[in-house]
Amino acid sequence: MSITTRLDHQFDKDHLWHPYTSMTNPLPCYGVESADQCLLTLDSGEQLIDGMSSWWACLFGYNVPELNKAAKNQIDKMAHVMFGGLTHQPAIALGKKLVEITPANLEKVFLSDSGSVAVEVALKMALQYWHAKGSPQSQFLTIRNGYHGDTFGAMSVTDPEGSMHELYHDFLPQQLFAPQPTIAFDEQWEAHDLNAITSLVENNQHNIAAIILEPIVQGAGGMYFYHPQYLKGVRMLCDKYGLLLIADEIATGFGRTGKLFACEYADISPDILCIGKAITGGYMSLAATLTTTHIANTISHGKAGVFMHGPTFMGNPLACAVANANIDKLLSFNWQQCVEQISTNLSTFLAPCKTLERVKAVRVLGAIGVVELKQAVDVAKVQKQFVELGVWIRPFGKLIYIMPPYIIKEAELKKLCDAIYQVASSS
Known part of the structure; x- marks a missing residue:
């Protein structure tokens, strides 16, 4: 997928007010050039696996032919x-x-x-x-x-x-x-x-x-x-x-x-x-x-x-x-089977997080996976770590959680969960 535009990040930083962030010391924003299935393509060229379904909304990911x-x-x-x-x-x-x-x-x-x-x-x-x-x-x-x-x-x-x-x-x-x-x-x-x-x-x-x-x-x-x-x-x-x-x-x-x-x-x-x-x-x-x-x-x-x-x-x-x-x-769509499989995989892939000293609890229900830490995260720092690991996960407070699209592949889901383990281990 070709990259055609570099976003004006300075204008964004100076003039666009993003949710729950400061205008004088804003959290970093990553420019999205396009999105397809479970992948977000940044204007810098990296591709991130989306674990958030864009705040829980994109059931089938992005660029869905029937919806288009x-x-x-x-x-x-x-x-x-x-x-x-x-x-x-x-x-x-x-x-x-x-x-x-x-x-x-x-x-x-x-x-x-x-x-x-x-x-x-x-x-x-x-x-x-x-x-x-x-x-x-x-x-x-x-x-x-x-x-x-x-x-x-x-x-x-x-x-x-x-x-x-x-x-x-x-x-x-x-x-x-x-x-x-x-x-x-x-x-x-x-x-x-x-x-x-x-x-x-x-x-x-x-x-x-x-x-x-x-x-x-x-x-x-x-x-x-x-x-x-x-x-x-x-x-x-x-x-x-x-x-x-x-x-x-x-x-x-x-x-x-x-x-x-x-x-x-x-x-x-x-x-x-x-x-x-x-x-x-x-x-x-x-x-x-x-x-x-x-x-x-x-x-x-x-x-x-x-x-x-x-x-x-x-x-x-x-x-x-x-x-x-x-x-x-x-x-x-066989959504029940897909959500059940996601749930099973989340339980398996997030299980190692239970052994970490910084983790208070791990919870899974349906296509929702939650790792609750004992202390609140530094959002900017953790967000950067996730992007470097090739995933898009937006934590808040003490919670690192994912709600992936129902079409997510097992390997993509494992990469999301492995990234959570790595960040929870180091942050």
């Missing part, structure tokens, strides 16, 4: 049209697919343009639901070490202590936080793990609008995998006290955990579901919030008579067309 074709076909028809008062086939087809593949009773689909917005929509749905019922219930309950996005409502239900949003704590609505579940995914279940959240529900039931959590996998808040019985117990709590349950499956949806949606591990269905990230296979930004007919009808019978939200790019035809092609590819 869908985008090219759609753009000749229309790239965008407002969703207010208009509709189109890509959105209708996507809505049908989402209603079919998501957990039971989620029959109403609100399309938006990012995962954080999908969470905002979910929170507003819950608030407007209770408003329509004439109830003042307006607080949200969640669990520590969760993460739900960077917008204000989403930040308010993200753990405020020691998180990336701690700075905004005094400006956010004050929510209720239960302790993080203590029993891990593969440990023996003990019912006492639900005691703390049960007590919070019992003492605040008349003010709680909904419980919101990431099912099974807590993502950016710590990459922790908790027991499915905890999620089942939370569903039962919501049923007992008449509360809504919001499941944030933005990171876990579309097979990443080994189930199409992580809620399936507990055999439960939420009242509101948020999905995003992998919905378009990483091609463009799109998200959705699904809810039940009961909630939608209740909102519609309230004072406003409508749900009060409407993003400009809601139902974008181009994004919907690519999402349709991506979901079709996923459902026709």
Whole structure:
């Protein structure tokens, strides 16, 4: 693959603000010239195996023929049209697919343009639901070490202590936080793990609008995998006290955990579901919030008579067309076997990390591999080491983790895991 462009890195450094970095002392940025399958080609010529699926979105890697074709076909028809008062086939087809593949009773689909917005929509749905019922219930309950996005409502239900949003704590609505579940995914279940959240529900039931959590996998808040019985117990709590349950499956949806949606591990269905990230296979930004007919009808019978939200790019035809092609590819692809094989290989290839003095824990679930260190890493230093080893892995805090594309070859996955071992040994 020929290299045709050298990026203006100085302009990038001086003017482009990258996520979670300083403008006066920014983390280094590596220029990407092109991407294909699991390889990122830098403008300097090196090729890196991508272990991040571009923040968990690129299920099938890059330059996917079916998704390219869908985008090219759609753009000749229309790239965008407002969703207010208009509709189109890509959105209708996507809505049908989402209603079919998501957990039971989620029959109403609100399309938006990012995962954080999908969470905002979910929170507003819950608030407007209770408003329509004439109830003042307006607080949200969640669990520590969760993460739900960077917008204000989403930040308010993200753990405020020691998180990336701690700075905004005094400006956010004050929510209720239960302790993080203590029993891990593969440990023996003990019912006492639900005691703390049960007590919070019992003492605040008349003010709680909904419980919101990431099912099974807590993502950016710590990459922790908790027991499915905890999620089942939370569903039962919501049923007992008449509360809504919001499941944030933005990171876990579309097979990443080994189930199409992580809620399936507990055999439960939420009242509101948020999905995003992998919905378009990483091609463009799109998200959705699904809810039940009961909630939608209740909102519609309230004072406003409508749900009060409407993003400009809601139902974008181009994004919907690519999402349709991506979901079709996923459902026709033997994704369960691929994710299971990735999981097996991750367990094998990351096992040597357990022997390292600096490593606190190694966790694997589905196509997610996590090495938790005892101390936080120097991101710039570690990132440089990974690039020199020919891989793209983006650590944060004490965590070095990978979520590779489902099409990754065994040798590529081993190279990623070997690089993690080498960096964890030396950094």
